[in-house]
Amino acid sequence: MENVLTIILGGGKGTRLYPLTKERSKPAVPFAARYRIVDIPLSNSINSGFRKVYVLTQFNSASLHLHLAQTYQFDSFSRGFVEILAAEQGFSHAGWYEGTADAVRKNLHHFRTQNPSHYLILSGDQLYRMDLREFFRFHVERDADITLAVTPVRREDIGRYGIIVSNESHRVKAFEEKPDPRGETEHLKSSQIVPPSHREQGKHYLASMGIYLFKAEVLEKMMEGPYTDFGKELIPAAVREYAVYSHVFTGFWVDIGTIRSFYETHLALATEYPEFDLYDETSPIYTRMRHLPPCKFLNTKIDTSLVGEGCIIKNASISRSVIGIRTVIRDHSVLEGVVCMGADLYETPAQKEENVRKGIPHIGIGRNCHIKNAIIDKNTRIGDNCRIGVDPKERRNGDYGSYHIRDNIIVITKNQVIPSGTVI
Missing domain, CATH: 3.90.550.10 (Spore Coat Polysaccharide Biosynthesis Protein SpsA; Chain A)
Structure with a gap:
């Protein structure tokens, strides 16, 4: 062998x-x-x-x-x-x-x-x-x-x-x-x-x-x-x-x-008994050791979901979703059927001040957002009061600048900036 x-x-x-x-x-x-x-x-x-x-x-x-x-x-x-x-x-x-x-x-x-x-x-x-x-x-x-x-x-x-x-x-x-x-x-x-x-x-x-x-x-x-x-x-x-x-x-x-x-x-x-078991200790799935801190959940409801290390989620509701490492989700946001890949870094206070000066959202998901049936790639900045994939309608496959649609799934690509109030 x-x-x-x-x-x-x-x-x-x-x-x-x-x-x-x-x-x-x-x-x-x-x-x-x-x-x-x-x-x-x-x-x-x-x-x-x-x-x-x-x-x-x-x-x-x-x-x-x-x-x-x-x-x-x-x-x-x-x-x-x-x-x-x-x-x-x-x-x-x-x-x-x-x-x-x-x-x-x-x-x-x-x-x-x-x-x-x-x-x-x-x-x-x-x-x-x-x-x-x-x-x-x-x-x-x-x-x-x-x-x-x-x-x-x-x-x-x-x-x-x-x-x-x-x-x-x-x-x-x-x-x-x-x-x-x-x-x-x-x-x-x-x-x-x-x-x-x-x-x-x-x-x-x-x-x-x-x-x-x-x-x-x-x-x-x-x-x-x-x-x-x-x-x-x-x-x-x-x-x-x-x-x-x-x-x-x-x-x-x-x-x-x-x-x-x-x-x-x-x-x-993320279901209770998936056909592919990530928790099988006899045959583990290996990946990079990142030494991230534990997740922090503040007044948050999470159901039928996977959450990676180092996430900070406050006053949110998450169901049927997979949340990647270092994801930050802010107050009163709702995620349903979302694959969120997380982030490569945490922003420092100085970087956040620079975001405010430039008028762009912080990395992560802002306040009062409602997101359904979507894939959000790494380091995405989603502002406050955004509605993504919520309205029940058939969407045409295509590339629409800051987002793409494939098989009625909205895909927001890596490093994209979605301004506050955006409706997709």
Whole structure:
């Protein structure tokens, strides 16, 4: 297991998560009040004993690099590391990644220095908790060249994933990327290895989770081919040439790569018994140690919500929300169904005096505000008496200067200033 090298694919521009990816890469987007999205796959890998990790990205990687450097520091005896590999130019290539497989190919010279026996490839924008040691054992016991992690899905969802057909020994016989749910091809046959409990839920098909385990020599050989993407090209070709197996994962798993899924996943985390448990001490989610003070609540009502460290909330009402670190919420404000990412700093008295002189609100949420169905990015300044997302109406997707709308969710981007009295 020491020779397993983990590669986390950070994705491209993160257009599906825009505007949250306007100034940062997708793995660096804040998550669940105190984490970053990249902490999820990294924690799965570390908890499973795979501690040699590269994170591949090419867009807005500065904040991600800072987070990784401040968070994942192994001692000199563990031989572990977490390093970011941003797209770079060299004599053999121009630099930009053309797809997931191309990203791996262009960094192969870095990976080979670790002399790995296996490559474990993870996606950087999924929420799940998996014992990857079990995945590895499954791969070794079958002497597989490649093993795919798969999960049961309903027919209406198959157009979003790569769909596989496996025999009773879990050998993959066919793979098709995002097939038409209305089709009737070989790839859309109901899988016989789906557990009965999932069949009862109407989940008869097996979807690739974008988690792959390769023998090192197999991946390196396939990197000599013309493939630029794993799902669209490399995996379908590998099924025809190599021993490819499917490992069925029946736990909670969700792609958090869109604004809607990002928002809904957050609100679900705040329920009493969420499918993804942040409080599992046997398999913790790691993140940066900030040494923040405890939260301060003054005459405040909070229900079905998560609140990060260091928040100051006074005379407010908060329900079905996730409140990030250092958030300041002032008198008589109401938040319902809000994902607030918090702030990078506390303002000093001198800075607050300067805000008053400039006529801008302090960082945080002002007095007498009512906010619903919104995502508020870091360091946002919302003035007094603002109404955001309260009026029940269908909103068109678009970019409106200080805010954006995606799937009827209002997104206020990082560092924005929302003047007092604003109605959105």
